[in-house]
Amino acid sequence: MPTNLSQNQQSTRAEVPGDGLVHVVAEAEKVAATQQVFPVTLPVLPIRSSVLFPGAIVPLTIGRDSSRKLLDSLPSENGWVAVFTQKSVDTEEAGLNDLHLTGVAAQVLRVVKNEGSVVAIVSARERIRARGVVSTAPFLTVEVDYLESRPNPDSPTWEAAVVSLRDSALKLLSMKTEMPDQIAAFIRDLGDGGKLADFIAGGLEVETAEKQAVLDELDPFKRVKLSQRLVSKQLKIASISDKIQQDVQSQFTDAQRKAWLHEQMRAIQKELGEDEEGEKSAAQEWRDKIEAAGLPAAALEQAHRELKRLDYIHEGSPEFGVISTYLETLTSLPWNKETEDTLDLARARRILNRDHHGLEKVKRRLLEFLAVRKLNPKGHSPILCLLGPPGVGKTSLGQSVADALGRSFVRVSLGGVRDESDIRGHRRTYIGSMPGRLLTEIRRAGTRNPVVLLDEIDKLGRDFRGDPSSALLEVLDPKQNHTFTDHYLDVPFDLSKVLFIATANDLGPIPGPLRDRLEIVELSSYTEREKRAIAQRYLVPRQRREHGLKKAQFDIRPEALRHVIAHYTREAGVRDLERQIAALCRATAARIAEEKSTGEVVDVARVEKELGPPKFLHDEKLDAPRLGIVTGLAWTSVGGELLHIEALRFPGKGHVQLTGQLGDVMKESVQAAWSLLRSRAAGLGLDKEVFAEHDVHVHVPAGATPKDGPSAGVAMFTALASQFTGRPVRADLAMTGEISLRGAVLPIGGLKEKLLAAVRAGIRTVLIPHENEKDLVDVPDEARHKLKVIAVRTVDDVLRHALV
Numbered sequence: 033m034p035t036n037l038s039q040n041q042q043s044t045r046a047e048v049p050g051d052g053l054v055h056v057v058a059e060a061e062k063v064a065a066t067q068q069v070f071p072v073t074l075p076v077l078p079i080r081s082s083v084l085f086p087g088a089i090v091p092l093t094i095g096r097d098s099s100r101k102l103l104d105s106l107p108s109e110n111g112w113v114a115v116f117t118q119k120s121v122d123t124e125e126a127g128l129n130d131l132h133l134t135g136v137a138a139q140v141l142r143v144v145k146n147e148g149s150v151v152a153i154v155s156a157r158e159r160i161r162a163r164g165v166v167s168t169a170p171f172l173t174v175e176v177d178y179l180e181s182r183p184n185p186d187s188p189t190w191e192a193a194v195v196s197l198r199d200s201a202l203k204l205l206s207m208k209t210e211m212p213d214q215i216a217a218f219i220r221d222l223g224d225g226g227k228l229a230d231f232i233a234g235g236l237e238v239e240t241a242e243k244q245a246v247l248d249e250l251d252p253f254k255r256v257k258l259s260q261r262l263v264s265k266q267l268k269i270a271s272i273s274d275k276i277q278q279d280v281q282s283q284f285t286d287a288q289r290k291a292w293l294h295e296q297m298r299a300i301q302k303e304l305g306e307d308e309e310g311e312k313s314a315a316q317e318w319r320d321k322i323e324a325a326g327l328p329a330a331a332l333e334q335a336h337r338e339l340k341r342l343d344y345i346h347e348g349s350p351e352f353g354v355i356s357t358y359l360e361t362l363t364s365l366p367w368n369k370e371t372e373d374t375l376d377l378a379r380a381r382r383i384l385n386r387d388h389h390g391l392e393k394v395k396r397r398l399l400e401f402l403a404v405r406k407l408n409p410k411g412h413s414p415i416l417c418l419l420g421p422p423g424v425g426k427t428s429l430g431q432s433v434a435d436a437l438g439r440s441f442v443r444v445s446l447g448g449v450r451d452e453s454d455i456r457g458h459r460r461t462y463i464g465s466m467p468g469r470l471l472t473e474i475r476r477a478g479t480r481n482p483v484v485l486l487d488e489i490d491k492l493g494r495d496f497r498g499d500p501s502s503a504l505l506e507v508l509d510p511k512q513n514h515t516f517t518d519h520y521l522d523v524p525f526d527l528s529k530v531l532f533i534a535t536a537n538d539l540g541p542i543p544g545p546l547r548d549r550l551e552i553v554e555l556s557s558y559t560e561r562e563k564r565a566i567a568q569r570y571l572v573p574r575q576r577r578e579h580g581l582k583k584a585q586f587d588i589r590p591e592a593l594r595h596v597i598a599h600y601t602r603e604a605g606v607r608d609l610e611r612q613i614a615a616l617c618r619a620t621a622a623r624i625a626e627e628k629s630t631g632e633v634v635d636v637a638r639v640e641k642e643l644g645p646p647k648f649l650h651d652e653k654l655d656a657p658r659l660g661i662v663t664g665l666a667w668t669s670v671g672g673e674l675l676h677i678e679a680l681r682f683p684g685k686g687h688v689q690l691t692g693q694l695g696d697v698m699k700e701s702v703q704a705a706w707s708l709l710r711s712r713a714a715g716l717g718l719d720k721e722v723f724a725e726h727d728v729h730v731h732v733p734a735g736a737t738p739k740d741g742p743s744a745g746v747a748m749f750t751a752l753a754s755q756f757t758g759r760p761v762r763a764d765l766a767m768t769g770e771i772s773l774r775g776a777v778l779p780i781g782g783l784k785e786k787l788l789a790a791v792r793a794g795i796r797t798v799l800i801p802h803e804n805e806k807d808l809v810d811v812p813d814e815a816r817h818k819l820k821v822i823a824v825r826t827v828d829d830v831l832r833h834a835l836v
Contacts, residue, residue: 088155443485451498586621658760677731764796800823
């Protein structure tokens with residue numbers, strides 16, 4: 033039985049231990065001599081991108097579970113299978129409709145299992161055609177008809193066709209030097225023209241459909257003609273390839289001449305006692321690396337220029353090390369290596385929801401970005417800037433985006449960076465020079481399209497060494513960064529494939545031109561409800577794992593968790609909350625290790641015992657209406673807070689005194705409120721002389737905490753109006769808004785945090801500027817349902833609602 037070991041079929045081979053494939057062939061021929069009865073019901077072994085012909089013996093690597101089950105069900109030796117080729121290589125579990133109906137009946141001679149891989153050595157015997165399905169589980173089984181080829185014609189035309197096919201195949205083999213000599217000998221000795229056509233077609237590197245056409249053909253004369261056509265096509269391709277190779281080799285004569293001259297120069301240096309063998313091997317090493325790196329034209333020219341210098345420098349010279357380091361950096365950059373994006377929006381949504389609770393607005397924007405990438409993969413990526421207080425998940429969002437896209441993730445911390453060379457690199461004139469942080473991290477990532485997180489971009493500094501924020505202008509401009517030039521490399525590197533995501537706590541320190549290149553995505557502070565959910569879903573399980581505790585050994589009651597959030601943390605994120613949970617875990621772990629306890633469910637009493645007395649007490653609403661005292665609302669980086677603004681009047685000369693560490697803007701708000709009150713004295717029923725006969729003192733507790741901003745303007749005005757009109761301010765009401773000298777109430781920021789602070793303090797009514805009514809959509813439903821929010825346009829509306 034002939035053994036078909038063509039190059040195409042060898043691609044599916046695996047190493048066969050033991051006696052090897054030669055003994056398997058001998059065993060197959062022995063079986064063929066004794067086996068005459070062919071079964072008509074056969075299990076199907078589907079194959080991809082290959083066609084088996086009668087007479088072939090090949091090893092097949094088995095990957096599918098159904099195919100492995102098929103092999104397990106066969107007798108220990110020489111079990112029969114039907115081998116059909118799939119129409120599509122992408123089909124995982126092929127049915128009869130997914131297969132070409134003409135195949136081969138084959139015997140499984142041996143099954144080799146080694147370290148999880150399974151290789152079946154099969155001997156193809158006869159052509160068959162599938163007639164119908166017998167069963168589909170646990171693997172496909174079909175009924176088959178055995179196809180007999182027509183007898184070989186006895187004519188000069190037939191003899192001429194066979195001879196022509198044999199000669200063409202031998203000519204093709206002579207052009208392929210890697211082919212074994214045994215194949216040529218086998219082709220010369222094979223007399224049956226139909227079997228010769230099968231053998232040659234099976235060994236050609238042609239499309240699967242072309243091979244299948246040969247297998248389908250039962251007429252030996254037509255089969256020989258089909259194989260002849262395929263061989264002629266391969267001969268043309270081989271001839272063109274040879275011509276191209278000869279042309280290329282003829283162009284290398286100049287390079288060979290230079291190489292010969294270099295060799296002569298080295299021989300002379302050797303005679304002079306300057307052995308350059310080390311330089312020779314090093315230079316050759318660099319040539320190989322440069323060729324393998326796939327450098328663009330400018331970088332390739334620079335690399336050859338440096339390599340030429342290396343040829344004339346002794347290995348002991350410091351310059352030799354400088355050039356070697358440069359070439360190492362140049363060749364190790366991923367000039368043409370990139371990962372393929374995974375643009376599955378459903379998967380991206382699952383990853384974002386898995387890693388982050390809440391943040392719906394941010395997640396929606398990130399999913400919109402992925403959707404645009406899916407529709408237009410070649411479009412420019414926006415430079416997203418995640419703006420929010422510390423601990424709300426900005427950095428981990430960048431990691432989640434990388435996971436969703438299937439890209440590498442790189443984090444570049446910019447906090448405290450004040451040297452432009454950190455971004456653009458150092459020029460090679462300096463000792464110890466190196467590329468900038470961006471190219472260094474991209475080099476480590478190994479791809480030219482990673483997700484690069486520019487962390488803490490608002491913490492960039494500047495000094496006499498340069499301004500790194502200015503260096504980032506080119507990096508973050510999609511229309512310029514495709515030719516980013518690092519000072520160390522001194523050749524352009526394409527950054528347009530990189531997805532940049534920046535993070536910042538405050539937009540103020542970011543220069544205007546740099547901010548103009550960023551698309552700001554705001555992350556607000558977490559609400560108390562969101563913190564509880566994050567603690568229950570992420571923080572408590574994570575700390576439980578890190579402390580070696582099981583759920584039965586440590587848990588925390590919801591009311592205890594609320595107590596920790598309200599009285600032991602004051603933050604926008606959840607970092608301090610995780611530290612407090614870790615402290616509770618440590619205390620429990622210590623008691624379990626000392627065998628004083630088998631497990632605990634932490635309650636409020638246990639929290640106060642382990643963490644001490646409450647560290648923070650939130651302001652509460654006033655217990656009754658007070659004269660000259662107004663509850664204002666303030667935004668801080670850790671959430672909203674209540675401000676009890678106090679105004680007092682006493683006999684004097686019309687002076688205004690301010691205390692409570694007020695900033696310049698807040699002081700101006702008091703002055704504006706004082707002027708507005710005096711201008712509206714008649715409307716409020718006040719004598720204008722009363723302002724000249726009294727001094728006013730405005731105080732905002734707590735005195736040790738700095739405060740600033742214009743949003744307390746309406747509260748200042750209301751406190752002063754209450755004091756002078758003698759009408760107290762409602763205790764269950766809070767307000768926020770800036771005022772103008774016309775009496776208009778102007779919009780403010782941080783509405784969500786302020787309203788959440790009002791809910792936490794038990795406030796029932798809040799006055800907000802009319803222009804902020806649109807921002808209520810960002811406020812959680814739980815807060816909107818507990819508050820009566822009144823939008824006001826003027827200070828007259830404020831006094832009508834606020835004064836008793």
